[in-house]
Amino acid sequence: NAGVTQTPKFQVLKTGQSMTLQCAQDMNHEYMSWYRQDPGMGLRLIHYSVGAGITDQGEVPNGYNVSRSTTEDFPLRLLSAAPSQTSVYFCASSRPGTGTYEQYFGPGTRLTVT
Amino acid sequence: EDKVVQSPLSLVVHEGDTVTLNCSYEVTNFRSLLWYKQEKKAPTFLFMLTSSGIEKKSGRLSSILDKKELFSILNITATQTGDSAVYLCLSSGSARQLTFGSGTQLTVLP
Numbered sequence: 001n002a003g004v005t006q007t008p009k010f011q012v013l014k015t016g017q018s019m020t021l022q023c024a025q026d027m028n029h030e031y032m033s034w035y036r037q038d039p040g041m042g043l044r045l046i047h048y049s050v051g052a053g054i055t056d057q058g059e060v061p062n063g064y065n066v067s068r069s070t071t072e073d074f075p076l077r078l079l080s081a082a083p084s085q086t087s088v089y090f091c092a093s094s095r096p097g098t099g100t101y102e103q104y105f106g107p108g109t110r111l112t113v114t
Numbered sequence: 115e116d117k118v119v120q121s122p123l124s125l126v127v128h129e130g131d132t133v134t135l136n137c138s139y140e141v142t143n144f145r146s147l148l149w150y151k152q153e154k155k156a157p158t159f160l161f162m163l164t165s166s167g168i169e170k171k172s173g174r175l176s177s178i179l180d181k182k183e184l185f186s187i188l189n190i191t192a193t194q195t196g197d198s199a200v201y202l203c204l205s206s207g208s209a210r211q212l213t214f215g216s217g218t219q220l221t222v223l224p
Contacts, residue, residue, distance in 0.1 A: 033212070042202060042214040043157075043202070044216075048212075049187070054173055067132060101212055103157075103212075105157050105158075108155065
């Protein structure tokens, strides 16, 4: 199993550009999520999905869109990049089971917006 | 609003020391508390705690949860330089209620 994969590893954007961060998992996990990590602030939940066709907002959703057309893929789209979106982005997946969410993380995407 | 607070924010020790990291939480619909280790890349899973008073152990690491006082501790005995990392705790409630603490930066000096 590849686990959770993310592309690209690094990206530089100019303000106003749009792009999509890709995330895929091969563990047949129902739950997938996107986090951003900023210095001193831990990881904050952007969007999450409890299954194909179902998405919802997390703590910091503004400026981001997601879709979940398959169980495997959960792309994160930046609509119009802003310098405040400079961060490291992690995708994670889990099988909720009894309601606990042990997260398996991808390697991360380091995004810089100039 | 759900809140997870970790302390201390940073800690510097020497090899062989024992450290205790703290995580307190205020979370509605609490289900579990998870500890992760992050070494300049993606967080890796250490423990998941759902019941009070039951210690989880893995080698030199152990953790316990107190659901009455709403906190958890992570102990590392006989620390090694390879333990240097940021340790994160995550409180897990519903699908939306996944709240990370800001982490404890542990530095172990030789």
